[in-house]
Amino acid sequence: MNINLVVAATENNVIGKDNKLLWHLPNDLKFFKNTTWAMPVIMGRKTYESMGKPLKGRTNIVITSNHAYAPGNGVIVVDSIDGAVEESAKTDAKECYIIGGGEIFKQAMPRAHRIYMTRVHTTMDGDTFFPPISEKEWQLTSNTRFESDAKHALPYSFQIWQRK
Numbered sequence: 001m002n003i004n005l006v007v008a009a010t011e012n013n014v015i016g017k018d019n020k021l022l023w024h025l026p027n028d029l030k031f032f033k034n035t036t037w038a039m040p041v042i043m044g045r046k047t048y049e050s051m052g053k054p055l056k057g058r059t060n061i062v063i064t065s066n067h068a069y070a071p072g073n074g075v076i077v078v079d080s081i082d083g084a085v086e087e088s089a090k091t092d093a094k095e096c097y098i099i100g101g102g103e104i105f106k107q108a109m110p111r112a113h114r115i116y117m118t119r120v121h122t123t124m125d126g127d128t129f130f131p132p133i134s135e136k137e138w139q140l141t142s143n144t145r146f147e148s149d150a151k152h153a154l155p156y157s158f159q160i161w162q163r164k
């Protein structure tokens with residue numbers, strides 16, 4: 001089972017603040033939907049609660065240490081990243097997509113095969129971070145930049161990083 005990370009981060013690796021996202025980039029939301037559609041998506045309990053409901057058209061897997069956690073709505077609850085990967089393997093999918101947040105990215109990055117990074121070209125204050133991507137371990141295989149426009153207040157790049 002290939003493990004992919006999907007993340008949007010500023011140049012100083014901020015991914016969130018006060019359990020919220022910090023920007024609205026409609027093209028990134030489209031990219032995220034297309035990339036993860038029909039796939040198992042794995043997230044930490046805080047990220048799930050910040051969304052408030054499962055992502056439609058995908059198998060939603062939430063990691064928590066709380067064995068009584070029961071969000072309903074078809075969400076699968078596990079207590080480890082291993083458990084989440086095992087649940088993903090029960091589906092038809094060959095890959096799973098870890099979608100955050102900071103705690104889960106940090107633990108999953110050493111096991112990931114690919115990172116779909118939307119790099120938001122700004123720096124911001126935040127309280128949640130993506131781990132730095134080491135170019136010793138990761139190779140940038142695709143990098144497409146978009147400038148700001150009427151719908152996107154910030155420039156951003158869709159990047160794919162592959163483990164070397």
Ligand SMILES: NC(=O)c1ccc[n+]([C@@H]2O[C@H](COP(=O)([O-])OP(=O)(O)OC[C@H]3O[C@@H](n4cnc5c(N)ncnc54)[C@H](OP(=O)(O)O)[C@@H]3O)[C@@H](O)[C@H]2O)c1
Nearest residue numbers: 007008016019020044045046047064065100101102103104
């Ligand atoms: N920009 C992006 O791409 C992006 C994507 C996703 C999220 N975010 C942002 O990231 C922030 C949330 O991230 P976060 O780091 O605070 O939280 P998180 O990673 O979403 O969730 C953390 C929770 O996951 C559970 N957990 C983590 N590791 C575990 C383990 N090994 N075993 C069992 N349970 C484990 C714990 O839940 P319990 O406390 O219930 O045990 C922990 O409190 C928000 O601001 C959100 O908007 C940004």
